[in-house]
Amino acid sequence: MANGNGNGHGPRVRVGAALEKFDEKMRGSQAWTAIFRPGSVYRRGYTDSPRNRSYVIMNNVLYHLHPVKVKRHSVKVSYTLCLGGLSFFLFILLTVTGIFLMFFYRPTEAAAWPDIKTLETAVTFGSLVRNMHRWGAHLMVLSVFLHMCRVFYHGAYKAPREFNWVIGVVLLLLTLLLSFTGYLLPWDQLALWAVTVGTNMMGYTPVFGSSVKYVLLGSNEISGDTLLRWYVLHVLLLPFVIVIFMAVHFWRVRKDGGITGPL
Amino acid sequence: MAEVPDHLLQRSRERRKALGLPVPGEEGGDEAPVAADAAPPAGGGGGGDLPPTGGGGDAGPPADDGGGDAGGGDTGGIPAHLLERSKRRRAALSGDAAPAAAAAGGGGTATAVAAPPAPTATGPGGHTQRLLTVVKSGSIQQTRAEAQDKVHVWPHLLVIELASILILLAAVTVFSALVRAPLLSLSDFNKTPNPSKAPWYFLGLQELLTMFHPMVAGVTIPGVGLGLLALAPFIDKNPSHKPKDRKFAIAIFTMFIMMWSVLVIIGSFFRGKGFNFVFPWNDGIFFEL
Numbered sequence: 001m002a003n004g005n006g007n008g009h010g011p012r013v014r015v016g017a018a019l020e021k022f023d024e025k026m027r028g029s030q031a032w033t034a035i036f037r038p039g040s041v042y043r044r045g046y047t048d049s050p051r052n053r054s055y056v057i058m059n060n061v062l063y064h065l066h067p068v069k070v071k072r073h074s075v076k077v078s079y080t081l082c083l084g085g086l087s088f089f090l091f092i093l094l095t096v097t098g099i100f101l102m103f104f105y106r107p108t109e110a111a112a113w114p115d116i117k118t119l120e121t122a123v124t125f126g127s128l129v130r131n132m133h134r135w136g137a138h139l140m141v142l143s144v145f146l147h148m149c150r151v152f153y154h155g156a157y158k159a160p161r162e163f164n165w166v167i168g169v170v171l172l173l174l175t176l177l178l179s180f181t182g183y184l185l186p187w188d189q190l191a192l193w194a195v196t197v198g199t200n201m202m203g204y205t206p207v208f209g210s211s212v213k214y215v216l217l218g219s220n221e222i223s224g225d226t227l228l229r230w231y232v233l234h235v236l237l238l239p240f241v242i243v244i245f246m247a248v249h250f251w252r253v254r255k256d257g258g259i260t261g262p263l
Numbered sequence: 264m265a266e267v268p269d270h271l272l273q274r275s276r277e278r279r280k281a282l283g284l285p286v287p288g289e290e291g292g293d294e295a296p297v298a299a300d301a302a303p304p305a306g307g308g309g310g311g312d313l314p315p316t317g318g319g320g321d322a323g324p325p326a327d328d329g330g331g332d333a334g335g336g337d338t339g340g341i342p343a344h345l346l347e348r349s350k351r352r353r354a355a356l357s358g359d360a361a362p363a364a365a366a367a368g369g370g371g372t373a374t375a376v377a378a379p380p381a382p383t384a385t386g387p388g389g390h391t392q393r394l395l396t397v398v399k400s401g402s403i404q405q406t407r408a409e410a411q412d413k414v415h416v417w418p419h420l421l422v423i424e425l426a427s428i429l430i431l432l433a434a435v436t437v438f439s440a441l442v443r444a445p446l447l448s449l450s451d452f453n454k455t456p457n458p459s460k461a462p463w464y465f466l467g468l469q470e471l472l473t474m475f476h477p478m479v480a481g482v483t484i485p486g487v488g489l490g491l492l493a494l495a496p497f498i499d500k501n502p503s504h505k506p507k508d509r510k511f512a513i514a515i516f517t518m519f520i521m522m523w524s525v526l527v528i529i530g531s532f533f534r535g536k537g538f539n540f541v542f543p544w545n546d547g548i549f550f551e552l
Contacts, residue, residue: 050415053415053418057415057416066420068416072412075414075419075420077427082427085428093432128436128440131442134552135435136435138463139435153516154504155503155509157495165493165495165496166496170493176465179464180465188449188450189450190445190446190551192451193456194459197459198465201468201481202481205482206482263506
């Protein structure tokens with residue numbers, strides 16, 4: 001009546017009714033019910049109630065990560081500073097941007113550096129994504145480290161969470177290794193000599209020093225073989241291992257009773 | 264008797280003392296506090312004492328005069344003084360035709376008139392059961408978990424997570440749009456840059472290289488450091504989470520963190536050509552991320 005545009009409201013009502021009918025049909029379809037579990041808010045609709053709040057998590061893949069309820073204090077940002085969660089998010093961001101970079105990068109002595117150059121100059125968003133990958137990686141090292149400090153100062157490594165702390169230290173180490181293996185890949189002067197300094201130290205490992213160095217470099221000095229080796233470590237092996245450790249880490253957080261209580 | 268809680272034993276002893284009965288600890292008698300509680304001496308202190316006063320010590324029912332199973336010389340292992348008391352009590356009760364008289368008259372008279380009854384095979388008040396053990400309440404009662412103050416993950420936690428993720432993503436995107444990641448010239452094995460620096464998180468180790476043999480700086484110290492870090496929960500056995508109880512652990516960890524931070528900062532900003540010590544405000548910064 002009062003829609004004021006003078007065209008009447010007939011067509012609008014008809015469109016609305018059609019949409020409603022379509023919505024009903026869609027929700028009743030086999031595909032819809034196959035995708036969304038019984039109890040899912042996408043089947044039943046959502047009105048805010050304790051029951052529906054529970055259903056949101058219970059019918060969601062996030063149920064693997066989060067319980068339905070957590071202690072009130074553990075959602076206080078000032079307690080965790082979100083550091084663990086943000087480390088995980090940075091890992092996801094690095095995976096996504098890293099996959100993008102893989103489309104334009106070949107880990108060979110001749111192609112690596114020109115590929116990065118091309119990526120920066122000729123690929124849409126190439127420079128932005130590479131920058132995000134690089135800065136995200138540094139930020140992840142920092143956030144994992146700060147997460148460790150947060151956990152220590154809250155005494156959250158104490159029983160029953162001792163084992164999860166050990167896994168956390170392994171995750172810190174894997175994060176450093178992921179960052180370090182990625183450091184070589186641009187194959188520029190910065191990469192080559194930073195890695196030279198780093199790997200020279202490994203050569204001093206007692207007894208196995210030269211073997212460790214040889215296995216890591218694929219040769220006696222850094223070369224194209226090293227590039228391939230570190231590429232595989234960086235994009236496959238280490239992510240694979242770190243995902244397993246992360247899975248155990250997150251699982252243990254829940255099994256050990258959620259994050260620690262207030263001090 | 265080990266199962267009887269201390270406070271009950273204590274109360275029993277006090278009660279017995281007050282009533283002028285032998286105290287179990289002192290005479291070595293093997294008796295239950297229940298007996299002391301449930302069966303006050305005949306008429307002693309008046310009738311008000313008859314029903315048990317309630318509380319943990321009242322595991323046994325109040326003495327009554329129901330069981331009259333006298334007979335047989337076998338005392339069933341019941342301590343002599345209990346049998347004696349039972350006898351006295353029974354006599355007193357049977358003599359209590361007029362309760363008012365007992366209350367007013369005091370125990371002395373009632374006991375005096377009681378004739379020694381036949382030995383009995385039952386316990387005080389004619390009970391045939393004995394107290395074997397007192398089971399602590401926690402071990403058989405269903406204990407409910409204490410109610411915790413909880414909130415729903417949706418929306419309380421997920422909204423915070425989403426917000427923090429979006430803020431971080433925005434920050435990384437904006438920063439990446441503004442600041443280019445370094446890409447130096449193509450690597451050249453014949454041109455060693457001066458200085459050559461490891462990635463920033465290893466600069467602490469590189470800094471150690473200036474002080475120690477490479478094996479110590481590059482392998483031993485980081486190895487021991489990581490090992491100690493991983494073993495921290497097994498070294499620090501103090502169960503408290505409160506900072507005021509953990510001063511030592513916090514001090515040690517803070518020193519550990521500060522040491523690495525200072526080493527990394529020196530390696531990053533205070534090392535110039537030839538990895539010599541420089542001041543960044545004089546000689547510039549030799550640092551690439």
